[in-house]
Amino acid sequence: MGRTDITRSPTPRFDLLKLEDYLHVGIQFSRGCPFNCDIIELYGRVPRTKSNEQVLTELDALYALGYRGHVDFVDDNLIGNNLKRFLPDLQSWMNKKNFPFEFSTEASINLGDDPELLSALGSANFFAIFRWDRGS
Numbered sequence: 754m755g756r757t758d759i760t761r762s763p764t765p766r767f768d769l770l771k772l773e774d775y776l777h778v779g780i781q782f783s784r785g786c787p788f789n790c791d792i793i794e795l796y797g798r799v800p801r802t803k804s805n806e807q808v809l810t811e812l813d814a815l816y817a818l819g820y821r822g823h824v825d826f827v828d829d830n831l832i833g834n835n836l837k838r839f840l841p842d843l844q845s846w847m848n849k850k851n852f853p854f855e856f857s858t859e860a861s862i863n864l865g866d867d868p869e870l871l872s873a874l875g876s877a878n879f880f881a882i883f884r885w886d887r888g889s
Contacts, residue, residue, distance in 0.1 A: 759784055759801050767814050777823035777857070780811050782831060782839065802835050805842045812846060816853055826858040832870060840873045847878055857881035 765780070772778065785800040815824065847854070856879040864870060864882065874882070 757784070757801075759803050760807065762803065762807070764807075764810050764814055767811075767818055767820070772815075772818060772820045777825050778815060778820060779825045779827040780808065780815075781827050782808055783828050783835070800835065802839075805839050808839065809842060809846050812854065816850060821853045822855065824854045824856050826856060829859060830861050831858040832860040832864050832867075837870065837873070840870075840877050844873070844877045852878055854878065855880045857883070859883040 759781075767778065770778070781803070783800050783802040812824070856877065858879065858881075860882050862884050864884065
């Protein structure tokens with residue numbers, strides 16, 4: 754079965770939402786999980802990511818609409834999917850925009866084994882991470 758090329762995903766139509774009716778807005782950086790995640794049957798074991806520019810364009814769209822607050826990266830395991838290449842760009846974007854968003858996500862428990870990544874997440878304004886045991 755072929756896997757969707759998410760680099761071809763259009764920017765979501767956030768303008769169709771009544772943003773004031775939402776506790777947070779969800780965006781997606783990647784699909785797939787390199788571990789025994791419960792989603793590998795749907796999205797596969799090989800992670801696929803959007804480009805840094807795609808995700809920043811989505812954040813720009815939310816920002817332009819006046820949204821400020823909680824943005825959840827809805828990825829099933831954000832740290833399993835080339836996150837380290839994205840975080841410097843995200844942190845720079847957040848600095849330029851004066852930190853308009855706070856982020857949350859889901860990640861496997863081995864995130865705790867990487868203090869550098871934990872620090873980078875904090876610097877990019879991640880405030881909550883739902884953790885799970887990646888299994889074997």
